[in-house]
Amino acid sequence: DTGVSQNPRHKITKRGQNVTFRCDPISEHNRLYWYRQTLGQGPEFLTYFQNEAQLEKSRLLSDRFSAERPKGSFSTLEIQRTEQGDSAMYLCASSLRGQAYTGELFFGEGSRLTVL
Amino acid sequence: AQSVTQLGSHVSVSEGALVLLRCNYSSSVPPYLFWYVQYPNQGLQLLLKYTTGATLVKGINGFEAEFKKSETSFHLTKPSAHMSDAAEYFCAVSRMDSSYKLIFGSGTRLLVRP
Numbered sequence: 001d002t003g004v005s006q007n008p009r010h011k012i013t014k015r016g017q018n019v020t021f022r023c024d025p026i027s028e029h030n031r032l033y034w035y036r037q038t039l040g041q042g043p044e045f046l047t048y049f050q051n052e053a054q055l056e057k058s059r060l061l062s063d064r065f066s067a068e069r070p071k072g073s074f075s076t077l078e079i080q081r082t083e084q085g086d087s088a089m090y091l092c093a094s095s096l097r098g099q100a101y102t103g104e105l106f107f108g109e110g111s112r113l114t115v116l
Numbered sequence: 117a118q119s120v121t122q123l124g125s126h127v128s129v130s131e132g133a134l135v136l137l138r139c140n141y142s143s144s145v146p147p148y149l150f151w152y153v154q155y156p157n158q159g160l161q162l163l164l165k166y167t168t169g170a171t172l173v174k175g176i177n178g179f180e181a182e183f184k185k186s187e188t189s190f191h192l193t194k195p196s197a198h199m200s201d202a203a204e205y206f207c208a209v210s211r212m213d214s215s216y217k218l219i220f221g222s223g224t225r226l227l228v229r230p
Contacts, residue, residue, distance in 0.1 A: 042206050042220030103150045103210045107159035
């Protein structure tokens with residue numbers, strides 16, 4: 001399967017713990033986006049990368065959140081000192097820049113976070 | 117600022133009936149509009165898109181949508197629903213800057229009754 005891969009698919013953690021999610025995009029894709037989806041809502045933009053450069057961060061991304069994309073390949077999203085409000089599905093999407101221009105993003109299946 | 121509004125969080129139709137999912141947008145510039153579908157336990161996938169040109173766009177699985185500037189709408193239709201169409205559908209508008217990020221509506225869950 002050469003689609004976007006996200007791990008872990010499910011994570012249950014206690015409030016205050018740190019969690020990290022990984023996204024492996026489609027290999028030739030230079031754009032990578034992170035979105036967050038809560039119950040009953042559509043995906044909300046968190047941040048995006050062009051190759052290894054993080055070009056924009058949403059105001060939703062508090063100081064407890066950090067994302068990286070070393071060498072422009074896989075990406076990680078880390079949440080420190082988790083809070084119950086962080087419970088959500090975290091979605092990763094990738095594309096070529098030209099595809100992103102026309103809205104064609106390729107999404108992974110998501111990583112569901114539950115904070116107890 | 118750009119936004120989309122999807123009317124109806126749940127739509128239920130009988131198999132074989134017309135599917136109509138509503139989306140209205142707000143944009144200060146000519147919008148690029150999209151419909152994405154999310155089947156259970158799968159990632160979102162692009163169903164169809166409007167960028168420029170023909171205002172009636174066709175997508176996968178027999179879906180189509182019409183861009184109506186005067187009504188600021190981009191409703192999704194399918195003449196005859198199939199059980200396999202049961203999914204959540206999201207309308208989205210593209211942020212017309214270098215990020216090209218998508219701004220999604222809250223989604224409509226389509227239920228298809230046998």
